Amino acid sequence: MxxxxxxxxxxxALDGMSFAVRSGLxxxxxxxNGAGKSTTMRVILGLDAVxxxxxxxxxxxxxxxxxxxxHAGSLLDAGALHPARTARNHLLWLAHSQGLPVxxxxxxxxxxGLTPAARRKTGGYSLGMRQRLGIAAxxxxxxxxxxxxxxxxxxxxxxxxxxRGFLRSLGAQGRSVLVSSxxxxxxxxxxxxxxxVGRGKVLADSSVAxxxxxxxxxxxxxxxxxxxxxxxxxxxxxxxVAAPSHDxxxxxxxxxxxxxxxxxxxxxxxxxxxxxRATLEQAYLELTRSAVEFRAEVPR
Ligand SMILES: Nc1ncnc2c1ncn2[C@@H]1O[C@H](COP(=O)(O)OP(=O)(O)OP(=O)(O)O)[C@@H](O)[C@H]1O
Numbered sequence: 001m002x003x004x005x006x007x008x009x010x011x012x013a014l015d016g017m018s019f020a021v022r023s024g025l026x027x028x029x030x031x032x033n034g035a036g037k038s039t040t041m042r043v044i045l046g047l048d049a050v051x052x053x054x055x056x057x058x059x060x061x062x063x064x065x066x067x068x069x070x071h072a073g074s075l076l077d078a079g080a081l082h083p084a085r086t087a088r089n090h091l092l093w094l095a096h097s098q099g100l101p102v103x104x105x106x107x108x109x110x111x112x113g114l115t116p117a118a119r120r121k122t123g124g125y126s127l128g129m130r131q132r133l134g135i136a137a138x139x140x141x142x143x144x145x146x147x148x149x150x151x152x153x154x155x156x157x158x159x160x161x162x163x164r165g166f167l168r169s170l171g172a173q174g175r176s177v178l179v180s181s182x183x184x185x186x187x188x189x190x191x192x193x194x195x196x197v198g199r200g201k202v203l204a205d206s207s208v209a210x211x212x213x214x215x216x217x218x219x220x221x222x223x224x225x226x227x228x229x230x231x232x233x234x235x236x237x238x239x240x241v242a243a244p245s246h247d248x249x250x251x252x253x254x255x256x257x258x259x260x261x262x263x264x265x266x267x268x269x270x271x272x273x274x275x276x277r278a279t280l281e282q283a284y285l286e287l288t289r290s291a292v293e294f295r296a297e298v299p300r
Pocket of ligand 1: 033
């Protein structure tokens with residue numbers, strides 16, 4: 001999509017949003033509330049009209065596709081279900097409307113682990129089950145492009161682990177997978193690529209490996225019970241020091257062997273000195289730190 005602009009009354013929801021989703025990768029789509037993630041997905045699916053710009057799927061607007069579910073599957077709102085209809089009937093109806101074979105219905109139900117509940121009415125479903133059903137619907141047409149808006153919402157820890165593996169498998173099958181989320185921890189070890197947005201535009205579009213490597217660069221982690229003393233010694237020697245947890249300090253600007261010498265020389269106990277690997281959350285915060293606008297309160 002390129003140069004998307006969309007205004008709702010006084011709110012500029014999209015302000016030149018441009019990025020491409022690559023095939024064979026899981027792309028995390030992140031940013032604060034109101035940044036424009038859902039609007040972007042709705043625009044791609046032709047559910048919202050833009051004031052300016054173009055959003056194309058396989059080179060064509062979504063609305064002009066004859067069998068759209070064969071090109072792109074999406075989960076935007078897991079609540080949008082008929083409560084008296086069973087999951088299987090919901091999918092049968094959808095498959096029928098798109099000219100898809102009935103066998104796909106049972107295949108996708110199996111894929112998302114809903115087989116035991118498939119003949120129950122969705123009105124009794126938990127949010128996590130609705131998310132699974134929404135994903136089953138997105139997969140019906142076996143599309144190369146999958147877009148999921150906050151699929152981790154309402155998932156229990158087991159569901160989150162399942163979802164991570166499932167998203168990775170969709171990417172490994174060569175599909176383009178775009179997943180919005182608020183929590184970096186959900187995307188850690190799942191997303192290959194990250195598009196970070198704020199106030200309707202892209203702030204960063206980068207591979208997760210690069211982001212983590214940049215955020216980890218030259219940072220050494222010291223495991224110690226004496227974080228305050230270690231902080232004092234290492235900052236005194238000119239390092240930039242942070243204490244990300246109760247038993248760890250990280251230092252930038254001093255080599256690991258020099259850190260060992262300094263701590264030993266000052267009698268500060270420590271159990272480990274190692275190269276620090278930043279979390280995706282740290283990488284994300286670093287990435288967006290320079291974007292001043294991003295940190296400002298976003299009006300809703
Ligand atoms: N239908 C609408 N009518 C009026 N304003 C809207 C509408 N949809 C979105 N907006 C506004 O557009 C901006 C972008 O909203 P959007 O839902 O796309 O953000 P988001 O990044 O998905 O947020 P969240 O993380 O909270 O889901 C917000 O300021 C929102 O209030």
